[in-house]
Amino acid sequence: MEARPARLSWAPVLFGVVTVVGACLLGLSVGAAGLDAGSVLRALLDLMPGVDIDSGLTAVERSILFDIRAPRVVLGGMVGAVLAVAGASYQGVFRNALADPYLLGVAAGAGLGATAAVSLSGETSLLTVFAFFGGLGAVALTYALGRTVGGRSATSLILAGVAVAAFATAIQTYVLQRNVETLREVYSWILGRLVTVGWGEVRGLAPYAIVATLVLVAGRRLLDVLSIGDEEAAALGVHVGRVRGVVVVAATLATAAAVSVSGLIGFVGIIVPHTIRLVFGWSYRVIIPLSVLFGAAFLMLADIAARTLVAPAELPIGVVTAFLGAPFFLLVLRTMRGPS
Amino acid sequence: MIVWDQVVVSYGEDFAFGPVTLEVGDGEWLGLIGPNGAGKSTLLKTAIGAVQHSGEVSLGDGTKRRGHDVAWMPQRPGLPGAMGVADYVMLGRTPHLGYLAAESRRDVDIVRRAMEELGLRELARRPLGTLSGGEAQRAVLARALAQEAPVLLLDEPTASLDLGRAVEVLDVIDDLRREQGLTVVTAAHDLTLAGRYVDRLVLLSRGSVAAEGLPREVLTRETLSAHYGADIRVIDDTYGPVVVPVRSRDARSDTAD
Numbered sequence: 001m002e003a004r005p006a007r008l009s010w011a012p013v014l015f016g017v018v019t020v021v022g023a024c025l026l027g028l029s030v031g032a033a034g035l036d037a038g039s040v041l042r043a044l045l046d047l048m049p050g051v052d053i054d055s056g057l058t059a060v061e062r063s064i065l066f067d068i069r070a071p072r073v074v075l076g077g078m079v080g081a082v083l084a085v086a087g088a089s090y091q092g093v094f095r096n097a098l099a100d101p102y103l104l105g106v107a108a109g110a111g112l113g114a115t116a117a118v119s120l121s122g123e124t125s126l127l128t129v130f131a132f133f134g135g136l137g138a139v140a141l142t143y144a145l146g147r148t149v150g151g152r153s154a155t156s157l158i159l160a161g162v163a164v165a166a167f168a169t170a171i172q173t174y175v176l177q178r179n180v181e182t183l184r185e186v187y188s189w190i191l192g193r194l195v196t197v198g199w200g201e202v203r204g205l206a207p208y209a210i211v212a213t214l215v216l217v218a219g220r221r222l223l224d225v226l227s228i229g230d231e232e233a234a235a236l237g238v239h240v241g242r243v244r245g246v247v248v249v250a251a252t253l254a255t256a257a258a259v260s261v262s263g264l265i266g267f268v269g270i271i272v273p274h275t276i277r278l279v280f281g282w283s284y285r286v287i288i289p290l291s292v293l294f295g296a297a298f299l300m301l302a303d304i305a306a307r308t309l310v311a312p313a314e315l316p317i318g319v320v321t322a323f324l325g326a327p328f329f330l331l332v333l334r335t336m337r338g339p340s
Numbered sequence: 341m342i343v344w345d346q347v348v349v350s351y352g353e354d355f356a357f358g359p360v361t362l363e364v365g366d367g368e369w370l371g372l373i374g375p376n377g378a379g380k381s382t383l384l385k386t387a388i389g390a391v392q393h394s395g396e397v398s399l400g401d402g403t404k405r406r407g408h409d410v411a412w413m414p415q416r417p418g419l420p421g422a423m424g425v426a427d428y429v430m431l432g433r434t435p436h437l438g439y440l441a442a443e444s445r446r447d448v449d450i451v452r453r454a455m456e457e458l459g460l461r462e463l464a465r466r467p468l469g470t471l472s473g474g475e476a477q478r479a480v481l482a483r484a485l486a487q488e489a490p491v492l493l494l495d496e497p498t499a500s501l502d503l504g505r506a507v508e509v510l511d512v513i514d515d516l517r518r519e520q521g522l523t524v525v526t527a528a529h530d531l532t533l534a535g536r537y538v539d540r541l542v543l544l545s546r547g548s549v550a551a552e553g554l555p556r557e558v559l560t561r562e563t564l565s566a567h568y569g570a571d572i573r574v575i576d577d578t579y580g581p582v583v584v585p586v587r588s589r590d591a592r593s594d595t596a597d
Binding site: 004232236281 | 411431434
């Protein structure tokens with residue numbers, strides 16, 4: 001008789017790490033400058049302390065690799081990891097398989113906050129703070145609306161999220177209309193993009209991403225406890241309100257930070273956790289940590305697609321994820337309605 | 341032990357509960373009976389803080405730590421379909437774990453024992469969604485036992501079990517409370533079965549205690565008929581009172597005779 005609790009075994013973690021490394025190398029090798037994978041690998045090994053290999057890259061090529069491609073790949077990985085882990089956490093905390101930063105209105109709220117920061121103050125330093133409060137306000141409103149309208153039903157929460165997102169977007173459009181000079185910048189941002197100028201974006205996102213991810217990974221067992229319902233979880237000594245609050249704040253902070261650097265990239269929080277759930281099982285102990293890995297790999301790969309599909313032009317990455325995510329969303333909806 | 345002292349619950353105007361004062365001692369088994377809506381589940385929920393109430397529910401010595409002292413088996417438990425039985429029973433260990441801690445060897449042993457006691461050996465890996473009603477009910481009870489709380493509150497623990505399984509489960513509860521001095525409170529609809537196991541019965545009716553005493557004292561034709569709104573006869577068997585409802589058709593043929 002097997003009484004050991006669901007734990008993350010090493011095989012999926014290893015698979016995740018290999019996927020991340022592979023996506024990383026691919027992302028570093030693909031691009032207009034045509035650096036070959038071997039030289040990229042050698043240049044990376046050369047970075048390791050105590051290793052001295054000649055990569056055969058010129059100074060310009062090295063600069064392309066380390067100052068242009070690498071920050072973009074790393075940013076893509078971080079944004080993907082954060083969006084996936086936030087999505088998985090929202091799903092756990094709201095006990096709702098369709099919860100996702102995008103569908104809960106968090107991303108739109110954060111977008112509104114960020115637009116307001118750019119348009120009204122012209123200050124980009126306040127962007128994350130504005131985005132955070134916009135996102136938090138949106139998720140609180142979505143939750144309250146969903147509860148008032150339809151109790152605990154999964155669809156009512158999502159419908160409330162759609163309403164909140166539409167509302168936030170409407171205000172955002174209004175703000176933009178009043179500040180036409182920022183329209184172009186904000187519009188490209190709404191579509192979601194991974195544009196980096198050196199390592200600045202990565203450095204800006206890293207502290208939020210790391211702290212939020214650590215909090216969410218630490219709370220993964222409690223998400224399993226919450227899955228039996230608030231009343232029963234409370235009877236088991238869990239402070240349900242406090243746990244839900246901490247998880248929502250952490251996930252929203254991570255989402256807001258990601259949105260403030262990358263714009264609105266949808267569906268990552270649904271595609272990644274659900275695929276993991278299908279392949280590796282129901283437990284958040286497994287889903288949360290793997291979401292970090294596969295979320296990173298997924299967005300790095302999506303970015304490669306965005307960069308290459310219409311080369312030399314570039315697709316907004318949000319378009320790529322939505323293209324994959326919308327059918328996936330329907331698939332999840334179908335399995336939810338079927339026998340569970 | 342567990343003590344309800346002047347407990348009152350009000351959910352607006354249509355529902356009034358209390359004041360109820362009850363004391364259940366260490367090792368005692370109290371059965372709660374009463375018609376639907378009498379407040380059996382409400383009484384149990386006040387003890388876990390799931391229902392706003394005035395008055396006090398205490399454990400005798402005054403201290404009460406959520407989860408450690410009271411294990412509650414709800415009438416309609418939340419059963420995530422994909423979760424395995426062993427993982428579900430392991431949730432009972434939650435109060436004993438720090439927020440960030442992982443389960444120890446000892447927790448695994450306790451879970452294994454709880455599953456063995458309820459005959460869940462073969463079902464350890466099965467997802468909850470594939471269990472029959474009776475299997476699921478035993479899984480929920482195993483989770484409550486894994487909590488190792490001195491007070492067990494069970495809301496209809498045998499509702500979806502066949503008679504044989506019901507007796508098995510109630511025997512397990514009886515053994516445990518004798519071995520470990522557990523305080524047990526069960527809400528039940530099967531009056532005959534309840535009368536066979538409990539030390540004392542409390543009949544709740546419209547939110548207050550209508551009768552209290554040994555099964556033989558509470559399970560009487562007058563008391564039951566008055567509160568259940570049906571003609572209910574009680575046959576005195578060697579093992580205890582047997583409760584038999586009289587159908588309205590039976591009643592008519594009685595008068596025709």
